[in-house]
Amino acid sequence: EIVMTQSPATLSVSPGERATLSCRASQSISNNLAWYQQKPGQAPRLLIYAASTRATGIPARFSGSGSGTDFTLTISSLQSEDFAVYYCQQYINWPPLTFGGGTKVEIK
């Protein structure tokens, strides 16, 4: 089973600032990585797939990068609606498909 590790667990950022979230896989997953955003009481929403491709309707301030075992989600200029929990997920080595523990982006 591939273990996905996200850091930091919590990120305090001021509106308008850049946020950088990390995700590491316990073995290479090539670019088979997705990022999801989850707000309280809501289902997750797909942001990024194939490590760097934005899903339909996702603003350009969200970008993903990385390959192999190390991945990054960057939010270039945080808006109020971006404060949420972000999860990474690998979808190449299964079963099981696995998610990271999440990074909570909170208002500084």
Add this chain to the structure above:
Amino acid sequence: QVQLVQSGAEVKKPGASVKVSCKASGYTFTNYAMHWVRQAPGQRLEWMGWINPGNYNTKYSQKFQGRVTITRDTSASTAYLELSGLRSEDTAVYYCARDPGTLLRGVIIGPDAFDIWGQGTMVTVSS
């Protein structure tokens, strides 16, 4: 529009079974795989299993093997998750999620990212 609508909240006693439904609309049900993912309070997302509605192929997480069954009714464009032998640790929100799949010559051969999610179903297990 494309959406997945799940059945309502459930309260079950330990040892019982629960069956959650996920009705798809706005797309061709058999062209996409469907996953089930759960989230216990304050915990990470946990994958349980998937079904390819087109050929009924299923895969399950080893953690739930023997307790979980995923089925589908193509005439109703609905997928189902049944979990038996419930215990308190199964208290969670259960989500269905659509997956366009990794395709080979138009056939789904593996997973991809989950592009549409249901609203979630709270299952509470309590005596």
